[in-house]
Amino acid sequence: MLTEYAFWLLSFIAVFSGIAVIVSKNPVYSVLYLIMTFFAIAGHYFLMNAQFLAAVHIIVYAGAIMVLFLYVIMMLNLNSIEIEKRSSIVKLLAVVASGLMLVVLAGAVPHAEVLIQQKESATPAGMVEDLGIALYRNYLLPFELASILFLAAMVGAVYLSKKNLNETQN
């Protein structure tokens, strides 16, 4: 019963702050609301017995990615309130397109009442031990490919954020 309340509370926080992300005028507030959403999602991971994933989620998203966002906003000096002018036809089309997507996705949810925990698994499937075994035994090749992806992303980010090389040489 208590976890049910926790589920609804966390869902409310996630959806509310998700809406607040897109309606705030100030980008800094958007980042802070997005961090709130991420904490609510991490709470959901805890409820679903995926403790290690919750910890990694907080570390990676709230700890690294959102700090990067805040840092870029600070460097670009974007914390002033900007008035955005979208034409009303584009706004209407945005509402229609996302509403249609909502209808399609909601229609795809089956009506079969499936409890979230069907099988009685002996070991909890969210601890670091199970995930480590699965990651290093069955998913070793994607794991190594992910490191190459990170290397490429790092080189790309460094190269892109440098000043133009030809200008500095001349």
Added chain:
Amino acid sequence: MEILHNIYIQHYLALSIALFCIGIFGLLFRKNAIIMFMCVELMLNAVNIALVAFSKMHGDTDGQIFVFFIMVVAAAEVAVGLAILMMLYRNMHSTDTDSLNQLKG
């Protein structure tokens, strides 16, 4: 340890769909490129919720491994995307996506 009693898979799918559609709406509605990036992150996280819920339903870890790889791709995407955004700001002096109209004839 069983801590979820009366929560069905549909609850998590509904939450996931709600967050995903909020992300789509923000991506289409806002013009600030940083807000659009945040909406992409929101959509990725909505998918992660659905994957973890299915992983919990089936009682195996494969869905959670998928979530790990999505996090990896999201981190790489944010690093490169924010670098592109910095370059965009350096050239255009704004992060408004409507200022990117130089290809227009």
